[in-house]
Amino acid sequence: xxxxxxxxxxxxxxxxxxxxxxxASGRTFSSNSMAxxxxxxxxxxEFVARITPSGxxxxxxxxxxxxxxISRDNxxxxxxxxxxxxxxxxxxxxxxxxxxxxSIYSSTSYDYWGQGTQVTVSS
Numbered sequence: 551x552x553x554x555x556x557x558x559x560x561x562x563x564x565x566x567x568x569x570x571x572x573x574a575s576g577r578t579f580s581s582n583s584m585a586x587x588x589x590x591x592x593x594x595x596e597f598v599a600r601i602t603p604s605g606x607x608x609x610x611x612x613x614x615x616x617x618x619x620i621s622r623d624n625x626x627x628x629x630x631x632x633x634x635x636x637x638x639x640x641x642x643x644x645x646x647x648x649x650x651x652x653s654i655y656s657s658t659s660y661d662y663w664g665q666g667t668q669v670t671v672s673s
Contacts, residue, residue: 559669586647588645618634648661
C-alpha cells in the first residue's frame with residue numbers, strides 16, 4: 551500500500567523557517583517527479599514546488615522563489631521542503647504528491663497524496 555506522510559508543520563512567526571518532510575512507503579518513487587502543493591482555507595490547492603527524479607531540476611511558484619527549496623533523498627524515499635522567510639500568506643495545509651503525467655502545475659497530474667501538514671505563519 552502506497553503511503554505518503556508529511557511532517558514538520560507548525561506555528562511560526564513571520565520571517566521564521568520550517569522544514570517539511572514527506573516519507574514515502576509502499577514502493578520506490580525514484581523514477582517519479584515529486585511535488586509540494588498547499589491549500590489555504592477557502593482557496594484551491596496550489597502548486598508550490600516540484601523536483602525531478604534525479605533532483606537535477608526544480609520548479610517553484612513565483613511567490614516562493616528564493617525562499618523555499620525542494621530536495622529529495624531517493625535512498626530514503628524522502629522529499630523535503632525548506633521554507634525560509636515565511637510570510638502570513640504562506641499559511642496553508644501543505645501536501646506532498648507523486649506525479650504521474652501532465653502539467654506539473656495541475657493537481658490532476660499527481661496520483662498519490664499525503665494527508666497534509668498545517669503551516670501557520672503569524673504576523
